[in-house]
Amino acid sequence: GSDGPSLMRMLDAVETPDYLRLSAKDLKKPIHAAITELDDEIATAHENIADQAIEHIHANEVILTHGRDATVEIFLRAAAKKRQFEVIVAETSPSHDGHATAAALAAAGIATTLIADCAVFAMMARVNKVIVGAHAVMANGGIYATASCHLLALAAHHHSVPLVVCAGLYRLAPLFPSGPEQFNSLLSPHPLLPFHQVDEGVLVANPAFDYVPPDLVSLLITNIGGNHPSYVYRLLQEYYHPDDHQL
């Protein structure tokens, strides 16, 4: 049940407790228990997500992914134990995290292909699913993921390829983004254009993340199961007290 305001409670004279005035003596144990629980959840999130892998990856499918995400790697390796499939990894310049992912997947016995980011659209016609990780899942169902994820999402949408996001629920944020710039950060431009090569007057932007709007995400696989992004508001109600939406 949710603690949030609802039409049902409109007519109830509920006195909202003043949390600042409650005694702190009895709070230590419950807080400790809650933190331990959260710790366990984060530790087991990868396994819970990986357990769902065989439901989503079928024999002889072609999966596209990018960047380096532990959740996605464990997910794909778990599926590879039971099924034969291929993975195409976009290299994700300028960090080239895709190289490490491709090497790890190949070491696990999965048929892997490494491609440049610009080849994503061309390859998308042959892809059955796009599976990516997320840095954060926002309150509207959109995600912040490694830069170039929006490119993948748009290419997938164009080819009617489902975009599956693997993210533990601890990545859920009660914030509503207004666009890619809002919760983003810029990384060092050096990998993109080395310092000694730079001339005056060139602005180099190396954003860390991309914002993917909820209508491009087909499925959100979390440690409690698979959900559609439009369901995120429910998960939020269960995980965050409405008073904690704005800290």
Place this chain on the structure above:
Amino acid sequence: LTVACCPCMPGIPADSPSVKRERSHVHDAYKGFLAEESTSVCAAAIKALTEDIRRSSATTLMGLRDDLMTAGALLKQCDDAPISIESLCELFVRFVTRTALDVPDFDKCKSLLIERGEMFAQKADMARDRIAQLGAPFVTPNAVVLTHGYSRMVLGVLLGAAERGCHFSVVVAESHARGRGHATAAALSAAGVPVAMIEDCAVAHAMDGAHMTLCGAEAVVESGGVISQTGTYQIAIVASACKKPFYVAAESTKFARKFPLSQLDVPAKGPSREHSAYVGRCPPPETLRVEVTSRDYTPPHYITMLFTDLGVLTPSAVSDELIKLFT
């Protein structure tokens, strides 16, 4: 010769003195509350219903319930009654039923009902501040916001954003039929927000330059769509075509148990007005059919987000809230 019958008391002609007296009480109370500057339409309706409970001479809970239903039905016939008056009544009636189990004594129950009604009205009054608090962060610096008509909730959001020190500008579509856009423009200019006034037909032209659209609603229906002033649906379609977010600001008391499937399912009766095309012109020829629509229905897939006092909701969350309330 047809005699209009009062809908809730069959057999009693609508203009019988007892019904007339009742109607005038409820109508007057409603109009009185509505005239207060800061009271929204829903808060005025709640206050009128609470007033009706106070004046009720019923001695049983069933009698009280009947009085409430009568008052609700009479209010519905009022010209500027909100569409959600039915659900407001239902909320009250359900509360009576629930309270009846906890408080068997009738007088205690009645005074509890009045107390809660007043509290409800207070909460409804505070809804505007809550919506402003939730919606203001969505107005980003240097944004151009497109709106139309006059909605206290929309004004609350925009003025709230201005108070936070956000620099943005607004494009207001006039809403020619009743010219309500002018009131919005005046209120915004008074707060120092740069405003541009456009004609309703220029909305598509102006949409490319806008960053977001914000409109009010008369009712939020079960599907998550909204029923609001004519022109809102148009703006939503244009916003969707130009890939701009379309936001709606509405209090939770506007949630109604309706599920329109098309424009024809929208309650036809709105505030009566002249057809704006013929003001100042000679009347139309006999064979020309003239239509006046005051409301339209905007389906949920055009709406990006709803700012309500229950929180920022996606249209799918609205149906969840309504299910929680009415089951």
